[in-house]
Structures are given as structure tokens and as C-alpha cells.
Amino acid sequence: MTRLNLDPNIKNADGFYARLLAAHEGLSKADSDSLNARLILILANHIGDLATLEEAISIAER
Amino acid sequence: MNEIFKKPLYPYRRSTDQDGIYQAHHPVVIIGAGPVGLCAAIDLAQRGIKILVIDENDKVSFGSRAICFAKRTLEICDRLGISDKLIAKGVQWNLGKVFFDDRQVYEFNLLSEDAHRQPAFINLQQYYLEVYLVERILELQNAGAKIDIRGETSLSEINQTSKSVQLGLDTPDGLYEITADWVIACDGANSPTRAMLGLDFAGRVFEDNFLIADVRMEADFPTERWFWFDPPFNKGKSALLHKQPDGVWRIDLQLGWNIDKKEEKKPKNVIPRLKAMLGEDVNFELEWVSIYTFECRRMEDFLHGRIIFAGDSAHQVSPFGARGANSGIQDVDNLCWKLAEVVCKRAPASLLQTYNIERVLGADENILNSTRSTEFITPKSGISRLFRDAVLELAENQTFARPLVNSGRLSLPIQYGVNRTFGPDNLDGPKVASPGSPCPDAIIAPETFLLESLSQGFTLLNINQVPKVHIIECGSTLTHLNVKASPDENTFLLKRYLGDQKMAIYLIRPDQHIAARWAKFDETAIRNSIRTSLGYNG
Ligand SMILES: Cc1cc2nc3c(=O)[nH]c(=O)nc-3n(C[C@H](O)[C@H](O)[C@H](O)COP(=O)(O)OP(=O)(O)OC[C@H]3O[C@@H](n4cnc5c(N)ncnc54)[C@H](O)[C@@H]3O)c2cc1C
Numbered sequence: 277m278t279r280l281n282l283d284p285n286i287k288n289a290d291g292f293y294a295r296l297l298a299a300h301e302g303l304s305k306a307d308s309d310s311l312n313a314r315l316i317l318i319l320a321n322h323i324g325d326l327a328t329l330e331e332a333i334s335i336a337e338r
Numbered sequence: 339m340n341e342i343f344k345k346p347l348y349p350y351r352r353s354t355d356q357d358g359i360y361q362a363h364h365p366v367v368i369i370g371a372g373p374v375g376l377c378a379a380i381d382l383a384q385r386g387i388k389i390l391v392i393d394e395n396d397k398v399s400f401g402s403r404a405i406c407f408a409k410r411t412l413e414i415c416d417r418l419g420i421s422d423k424l425i426a427k428g429v430q431w432n433l434g435k436v437f438f439d440d441r442q443v444y445e446f447n448l449l450s451e452d453a454h455r456q457p458a459f460i461n462l463q464q465y466y467l468e469v470y471l472v473e474r475i476l477e478l479q480n481a482g483a484k485i486d487i488r489g490e491t492s493l494s495e496i497n498q499t500s501k502s503v504q505l506g507l508d509t510p511d512g513l514y515e516i517t518a519d520w521v522i523a524c525d526g527a528n529s530p531t532r533a534m535l536g537l538d539f540a541g542r543v544f545e546d547n548f549l550i551a552d553v554r555m556e557a558d559f560p561t562e563r564w565f566w567f568d569p570p571f572n573k574g575k576s577a578l579l580h581k582q583p584d585g586v587w588r589i590d591l592q593l594g595w596n597i598d599k600k601e602e603k604k605p606k607n608v609i610p611r612l613k614a615m616l617g618e619d620v621n622f623e624l625e626w627v628s629i630y631t632f633e634c635r636r637m638e639d640f641l642h643g644r645i646i647f648a649g650d651s652a653h654q655v656s657p658f659g660a661r662g663a664n665s666g667i668q669d670v671d672n673l674c675w676k677l678a679e680v681v682c683k684r685a686p687a688s689l690l691q692t693y694n695i696e697r698v699l700g701a702d703e704n705i706l707n708s709t710r711s712t713e714f715i716t717p718k719s720g721i722s723r724l725f726r727d728a729v730l731e732l733a734e735n736q737t738f739a740r741p742l743v744n745s746g747r748l749s750l751p752i753q754y755g756v757n758r759t760f761g762p763d764n765l766d767g768p769k770v771a772s773p774g775s776p777c778p779d780a781i782i783a784p785e786t787f788l789l790e791s792l793s794q795g796f797t798l799l800n801i802n803q804v805p806k807v808h809i810i811e812c813g814s815t816l817t818h819l820n821v822k823a824s825p826d827e828n829t830f831l832l833k834r835y836l837g838d839q840k841m842a843i844y845l846i847r848p849d850q851h852i853a854a855r856w857a858k859f860d861e862t863a864i865r866n867s868i869r870t871s872l873g874y875n876g
Contacts, residue, residue: 313728321738 279328280335340625342465346396347472350490356514364390365681367505367518369493369531372399373464374649374666375524376471379485380418380478381674385794387681388484390518392507396489398465401626402552405461405580405588406660410751410776412456413789413850414671419477420470421456428460429581434563436743438730440570444740445562448748453830454779455787459748461582463552464663493525496534496645503644520677521645524666527633529651535642541635542709544656546716547599548630549591551608555622556585565745567715567730571614576715578745579615586625589615590657592716599629632656632712634705640669641694648673653701658711658746661704668751669697675794675848679872684813689873692759700752707747714744751776754851759871762863764856768837777850780831782821788831793817795848796868801831802841805859811868847871 286292300308323329348371355362366382368375371393379391407415407424415421435445450457475485494513495506503518523531532539559579566577575592582588591611593602601607608627616622636653640646649666673693679685717723732739754774756763761773770778780788788799798805800820809816823832836842843860845853845867854867869875 309724310728310731313724314732317725317728317732317739317742318736 279325280331282335342398342469343400344397346489347398347469348393348487348489349396350488350510352509352511353486353488355516356509356511362516363502364388364516364518366390366520366522366677367392367503367516368522368524369393370523370525370649370651371395371468371472371487371489372524372526372649372666373404373467373471373663374670375522376468376475377414377418377667377670378522378524378648378674379487380471380474381670382678383475383478383483383485384418385675385678387678389486390516391485391487392491392493393487393489394492398468401628402463402465402582402586402588404464404467404657404660404663405582406459406664406749407462407467408459408660408664408749409450409454409456410749411664411667412460413776413779414667416456416790417671417850418471418474420474423470423473424462424467425457425460427466427583428462429561429583430457430460431561431563431581432458433560434565434745436730436733436745437564437566437569438727438734439568441734443730443734444743446740451779453781453787453828455789456779459660461580461588463582463584463586466583467663493530493534496521496531498643498645500643519644520681522673522677523645523647523651524649525651527650527654529647531645532637532647532651535645537637537642539635539637539654541633541654541705544632544634544712544716545595545718546631547593547595547597547602548632549589549593549602549608549611549627550630551589551591551612551627552582552586552625553589553612553616553622554584554586554625555616555620557587557616557620557622559587567726567745569615572611576745577615587622591615593629603627603629630657634709634712636698636701636705639694640697641690646673646677646690646693648697652697653705655704655708656712657708658715659704659708659749660746661708661749664749665700665704668700669693671849672697672700676873679814682813685872686874692873695758696752696754699754703752704749707749711744711746715746759873760851760853761870762854762856762867764854764863765839765842766837766857767839767842767855768834771835771844771852771855773852773854775852777844777846777852778834780834781828782819782831783828788821789850791819792846792850793819793848796853796871797846798864799835799842799844799846800859801835801844803843803859805843805861807859807861809861809864809868811865812872812874814868814872816864816868845871 368391379389412421432448492508494508497504503521564579578590580588640652648669655661676689717726729742763773782788797817804820843856847853853871
């Protein structure tokens with residue numbers, strides 16, 4: 277049973293992508309890395325379910 | 339120096355074993371009178387077993403070492419007859435504060451559970467625990483128990499055959515030899531027993547050093563646990579401040595890997611560090627300072643023929659999460675009733691294998707938890723630090739991130755689950771009381787707690803039913819404990835043991851762990867579970 281949604285799911289894909297990059301604009305490498313880490317933690321908490329997270333991690337690892 | 343470190347508790351006296359024509363023989367010899375060896379001596383003596391304890395020293399362990407004792411340890415100590423003393427002397431606290439850089443990021447409250455006789459944990463210097471254990475041994479001796487504790491008697495040689503163990507003991511009067519049926523090696527992390535037998539002790543060293551100091555001060559820090567990540571007074575590292583009785587405070591300061599330990603231990607280097615942390619104008623006196631490198635490791639097997647390892651000799655953890663002494667005392671709890679049954683020939687020697695299986699699981703869980711805490715406190719890579727700091731930054735304003743902050747996790751007893759020795763689980767009841775779990779405490783009658791009402795042997799807890807059958811199985815008498823649970827009388831008993839069920843039968847092992855449970859009394863099933871618990875069905 278797959279719980280992770282891997283179908284296109286972001287309505288305004290270009291808009292999201294631009295917002296993500298805008299968040300990093302002007303940041304040092306270290307600050308960008310921190311931002312990413314915080315973002316991962318926030319999103320992971322939203323998902324919550326360990327099996328889904330496990331699936332996401334293994335897809336990212338491939 | 340604190341007088342307690344100088345006082346001999348069991349000074350060397352020549353024993354008749356040294357003058358006999360034949361080698362003296364002992365049923366059980368315990369090597370090491372640290373917290374674990376002393377608890378084992380008491381547990382076995384309370385079960386009527388003759389005990390010899392030897393220690394190369396005759397005093398409490400120098401310095402405080404363990405300070406946090408968790409609820410399960412206190413419950414075991416209650417069985418051993420010393421928990422009231424521990425609680426009267428110990429400091430109870432429940433507020434913890436976490437600081438990151440120069441600010442507090444959050445605080446947490448570890449409240450004790452309702453209807454539990456023992457608090458979630460107490461802080462107490464290890465030497466007090468040791469003193470109370472020795473006092474308890476004297477009390478048992480006066481009541482006729484056969485416990486012999488020999489100071490300044492160190493193990494110098496050990497060998498075994500399938501029939502017995504030979505021990506060479508070194509004393510101020512020279513060497514003598516004895517034999518034993520069973521030996522429990524409680525001789526600490528550097529276990530000479532383990533070394534003499536050439537046994538493994540594999541694991542992992544954390545490349546870091548910690549300055550551990552106990553200071554006496556009159557300061558108005560509250561009775562709380564304060565943990566700093568990356569504080570201004572110890573940049574890039576961690577620090578801990580924790581209260582103990584007698585105005586003594588425990589301070590842990592991370593120092594890093596490449597340091598000169600000898601140099602760092604000198605008061606001229608320690609004092610400025612502490613002043614930077616506590617404030618220039620705080621007056622304090624150093625009681626004890628040491629520098630540690632932490633390790634997490636265990637023996638592959640805790641049972642080697644007739645020699646059994648318990649406590650730090652069998653497993654070692656970094657102190658984050660306070661698991662060393664707590665888990666060693668749980669080893670004792672698990673081992674001693676089994677060894678007593680074996681010595682009294684009510685169980686096969688193979689029962690001891692279950693000690694090995696269960697406590698290896700316990701050690702692995704503790705090592706896992708300590709390793710995780712250590713990784714969080716002292717991140718070992720750039721990415722590990724990145725995530726750690728991200729968690730701490732978020733924790734200040736986002737409650738979701740707080741459970742990820744790991745400055746040491748409270749030591750909780752392991753749930754063994756249904757396996758070779760636990761089960762069956764024939765009740766659709768609450769998970770906290772499923773087979774393999776330590777019994778959760780509850781109030782069973784006014785001012786009467788469940789745990790203190792359990793017998794030394796097997797207990798059958800009968801809830802809302804009163805079986806009339808007297809059971810003796812394999813020489814063990816089963817004690818009935820009949821209780822009533824109803825929503826208006828004892829809600830916690832109901833919640834923890836019945837759930838939606840109307841009645842239940844619980845078989846409880848001598849170490850207060852639930853062996854099996856049923857909805858209704860079934861003599862054959864109960865007898866069979868006792869046999870399983872005693873290692874007959876394995
Ligand atoms: C800084 C620090 C903080 C800690 N904090 C905590 C905590 O908060 N909570 C917790 O639960 N644990 C804590 N621990 C761990 C705890 O101190 C140990 O786990 C505990 O002391 C282990 O008890 P033990 O009886 O197995 O071994 P030990 O206490 O080491 O006792 C071993 C005994 O064996 C004797 N011995 C050694 N060799 C021989 C020989 N050849 N012959 C005869 N006798 C011998 C020694 O004299 C000693 O008395 C901490 C440890 C440290 C270092």
C-alpha cells in the first residue's frame with residue numbers, strides 16, 4: 277500500500293518553485309542549508325506518518 | 339573532601355575460609371560491591387540464598403557518578419527495602435529547561451504518573467544509594483540472612499568447569515582460593531572477570547570528552563534540569579546543570595576531543611570554566627571532578643557457563659539518559675529470582691538463558707537511546723549539526739519540534755513482548771499491561787498500591803473474580819491477589835488492567851513483570867505458563 281502521493285500535486289508548480297528559490301535568495305550557503313533543514317522538518321512533521329516518511333526518504337535516496 | 343568517601347563500610351576481616359583445610363565452597367559469589375552487586379546480594383538473600391560478596395575496596399565509589407534514578411529502579415529498590423530512604427533523601431524535580439545559544443528555547447514538565455507509589459525519578463548521589471544498600475545488608479544480616487561481604491578482597495584468578503567455578507582472591511593477608519556454583523560478575527566497566535576470561539566487549543567510543551564536576555554551592559538556581567546547547571560560556575559545545583541533595587550540583591561540560599585531560603582536570607582550569615557558567619560572584623566548592631570519554635558497548639552474551647555478567651561489566655552506555663545504574667539494577671531484578679529458582683532446584687539451569695536474552699534486549703535498547711542522545715548533543719558531522727540546530731531554532735516557537743530535541747531520554751523499562759517466556763495474551767486488555775511488560779502500579783485499595791502487594795514469588799492477580807484453587811507448580815506456590823476494579827473505586831487499576839473488559843487474570847513473575855493474562859481463570863493454562871516462565875517449556 278503506497279501512502280506517499282507521487283502524482284503531480286502542486287497546482288501552481290512554477291509559482292511554488294519560484295517561491296522556494298526566492299526564499300534562498302541572497303542567503304549564504306550555510307543559511308540556505310539551515311533553511312532547507314527547517315523546511316524538511318516542518319514538512320516531515322506535517323506528514324507525520326512514519327511509513328510515508330520512510331517511503332519519501334527511500335525515493336530521495338535512489 | 340566529603341567524609342563519606344573515606345569511611346570504610348565493610349573493612350577487611352580475616353575469614354575462616356582463609357584458614358580451613360579444605361577450600362570453602364559457596365553457592366553464589368558476587369564480584370563487586372557497586373550498586374549492581376549490592377542489589378543482587380540483597381535480592382538473592384531475601385530469597386533465602388547464601389551469598390558472598392567481594393570487593394577490592396571497602397568504601398563507596400569515589401565521586402558521585404550516577405545521579406538520576408528512574409521509577410522502575412525505585413520500584414525494584416522498594417522490593418529490596420530501601421526506596422523510602424532513597425526518596426526521603428533524594429531530590430524530586432520535574433521541570434527541565436533547554437537553552438540554545440543565549441536563550442531558553444523551551445521547558446518541559448515530567449510529571450509523575452497518578453496512582454504510582456514511586457515518582458518518575460529522583461536525583462541522588464550514587465554514594466548514598468551504596469550506603470543505603472550496605473545498611474540494608476547489615477539489617478538483613480542481623481535478621482539472620484547469610485550475606486558475607488568482604489572488603490579489600492579482589493578477584494585475582496577465575497576458572498570454571500561444567501560443575502563449578504574456582505576463584506583466587508587477593509587480600510591484605512595474601513591469596514586464598516574458594517569454589518562456587520555460580521558467580522555474578524558485577525565488577526564494573528573494566529571488569530577484571532571479563533578480562534581474565536578473555537571475553538569480548540565490543541562497541542563504540544564517542545570521540546569527545548566531558549568534564550563532570552560536583553560542586554557544593556549556596557545558589558538560588560531552582561530545582562530543575564538545565565541543558566545548554568552551544569551556550570556563550572562553552573561555545574559550540576553543550577552543558578548541563580542538575581541538582582542533587584545537600585546543596586550539591588552536577589555540572590557536565592563538553593570539552594571536545596583533542597584536549598589534555600590531565601591539564602583540564604586541574605582546579606586552575608576547572609574553576610574558570612565553572613565561573614563562566616555559574617557567574618563570577620557565585621561561591622562554590624569542588625566536591626569531585628573527572629573527565630570522561632563515553633562509550634556504548636556490550637558483551638555479546640551475558641551468560642558464560644556458571645559466570646553471569648550484570649551491570650556495567652556486561653554493558654556500558656554514555657550517561658545521557660541516565661541508564662547505567664538504572665539498567666544494571668534491572669539486570670538484577672531479572673536475574674536474581676531466576677538464579678534463586680535454579681539454586682533451589684525448582685527450575686532448570688537453562689532458565690538463565692532467558693536472563694541473557696531479555697537483558698541483551700534491554701541493553702540494546704539503552705545503547706540505542708544513549709547513542710541517539712549523544713548524536714544530538716554532540717553531532718558527529720556537519721549535516722548532523724545542521725539538522726540539530728534547525729530543530730533547536732524551530733523549538734523556540736514551534737511546539738512540533740520539541741519532541742525532536744534530545745538532551746537525554748528518561749530511562750523507561752523495556753517491554754519484552756510476547757516471546758518464548760512471556761505469554762499467552764488471552765485478554766483483549768490494555769497494552770501497558772500486556773505480557774512482557776513490567777506491571778504498571780495502581781491503587782488497589784485505600785492507601786494500598788499494587789506493586790507493594792505482590793508476593794516474592796509468582797502472583798496471580800485476580801480482578802473482579804475470586805478463583806478458589808490453590809496452585810503449587812514445580813515447587814513454586816502461587817499467591818492469589820484478589821482485587822475489585824470499578825470506575826468509582828480505583829479508576830487507574832481499571833484503566834491499566836481492564837480497559838473495556840469486565841474481569842481479568844494476570845500471572846505476574848517474581849520480578850513484577852506480567853507473564854501472561856486471561857479473561858477467565860483456567861488452571862491448566864496458568865500451570866503451563868508458570869512452567870514456561872520457569873524455563874521448562876523452552
Ligand atoms: C559521570 C557519570 C554519570 C552517571 N550518571 C548516571 C545516572 O544518572 N544514572 C544511572 O543510572 N547511571 C549513571 N551512571 C552510570 C553508573 O555510575 C554505573 O552504571 C554504575 O555505577 C554501574 O554499577 P556496577 O555495580 O555495575 O559497577 P561499579 O559501580 O563500577 O562497581 C564495580 C565494583 O567492582 C569492584 N571491583 C572491580 N574489580 C574488582 C576485582 N578484581 N575484585 C573485586 N572487586 C572488584 C569495584 O571496586 C566496584 O566496587 C553514570 C556514570 C558516570 C561515569
